[in-house]
Amino acid sequence: MAIIGPNGAGKTTLFNLICGAIPPSEGKIYIFGEDVTNLPRYKRVYHGLAKTFQITALFFEMTVIENIILALQGTSKTKFSWWKSVHNNQELLNRAWQSLKMVDLEDKSEAKVKNLAYGDQRLIELIVALASEPRIIALDEPTAGLSMAESGTMIKIIKQLEPDITLLLIEHDMDVAFAVAERIMVLNEGEVIALDTQENIRNNTRVQEIYLGREGNADECRNLKS
Numbered sequence: 473m474a475i476i477g478p479n480g481a482g483k484t485t486l487f488n489l490i491c492g493a494i495p496p497s498e499g500k501i502y503i504f505g506e507d508v509t510n511l512p513r514y515k516r517v518y519h520g521l522a523k524t525f526q527i528t529a530l531f532f533e534m535t536v537i538e539n540i541i542l543a544l545q546g547t548s549k550t551k552f553s554w555w556k557s558v559h560n561n562q563e564l565l566n567r568a569w570q571s572l573k574m575v576d577l578e579d580k581s582e583a584k585v586k587n588l589a590y591g592d593q594r595l596i597e598l599i600v601a602l603a604s605e606p607r608i609i610a611l612d613e614p615t616a617g618l619s620m621a622e623s624g625t626m627i628k629i630i631k632q633l634e635p636d637i638t639l640l641l642i643e644h645d646m647d648v649a650f651a652v653a654e655r656i657m658v659l660n661e662g663e664v665i666a667l668d669t670q671e672n673i674r675n676n677t678r679v680q681e682i683y684l685g686r687e688g689n690a691d692e693c694r695n696l697k698s
Contacts, residue, residue, distance in 0.1 A: 474641045474653035478682060481659040483642045487610055490640070491523045492516050503608065520607030524614060528593045532586035536577065536596055539585055540568040543603035571599040575629060591622035598629065608638040615648050627651050658682070 475483050488494045490501060492513040501509045503519045511519070531539050541564050572578045575595040585593060594614060601609055614630070615623040623645070630652050633639065643649040649656065656673040658666040660682050666673055673679055 473639070473655045473657060474643055474649035475657045475659060476643065476646070476649055477659035480661070482662040483659055484612060485662070486659065487523070487612055487640070487642060491521065491610060517604050517606075521610070522601040522604050522606035522608070523610040523612070524594075524597050524601050525612055528590075528597050530585045530593060530597055530600065533584060535582050535584055536572070536588070537565075537568055537581040539596060539600055540571050540603060541565070543600040544568060567603075571603065574602075574632075575599055575625075591618050591625070594618060594622070594626065595629070598626070602633075606637065608640065609633075610640045610642075612642045613644060614641070615643065615645055623648060 475486065477483055485494070489496050492501075492508070492511060496509065499509075500507055503516065503521055506519055508516050508519055508521075531542070534542070544564050544567055569578065569581075572581055575598070577592060577595065580588060580592065585596065588596070594617075598611070598614065601611075611630070615626050618626060627648060630639065630641075639652070641649065641652060643652075650670055653670065656666070656668065656670060657664060658673065658676070658679050665682070666676050666679050668676070
């Protein structure tokens with residue numbers, strides 16, 4: 473499901489509520505029927521929730537493979553050891569390599585994240601989020617700052633995710649939202665004004681009025697109708 477709406481509509485705030493970054497002033501947060509309202513962010517991971525951020529959140533001084541292994545360790549039953557190199561853990565290495573193959577970045581496994589192109593960093597962040605084997609993954613503008621080609625790669629990878637993963641997507645690029653999502657939620661000033669199929673959202677008069685009525689959203693409205 474894609475979550476769209478003008479700037480300030482409340483999209484990122486909604487994500488922060490779901491993921492536990494801010495507490496709700498009222499109401500409850502449930503993940504597959506389990507009340508997680510009072511759980512800290514890290515414990516929601518164990519309930520199957522993963523998230524990427526608007527601004528890439530990786531360990532930039534570490535290598536690509538180290539970032540992935542660290543993410544795998546975070547939810548793995550494998551015990552930490554001060555005396556054993558993580559590179560000797562064949563199970564973790566194999567899983568990390570499988571993740572890299574998903575985004576065709578095996579040749580950059582030993583590169584420091586800070587030296588990667590921004591598009592590659594976004595791909596690494598996605599597979600780091602997938603490392604916890606989430607049942608829900610929340611992607612906050614995954615194509616922001618990417619070129620058209622990089623956005624195409626991101627869309628392709630997202631569409632290849634396992635069908636039993638629930639995908640929540642905040643996206644300003646309507647082409648991306650409509651390419652990926654089965655259902656669209658439209659927010660405006662903190663209110664859900666529509667939650668429907670792509671076709672019905674495209675033809676929703678109120679949605680069109682909101683985008684037409686906001687300065688600078690002409691391009692978005694054209695994409696909405698196209």
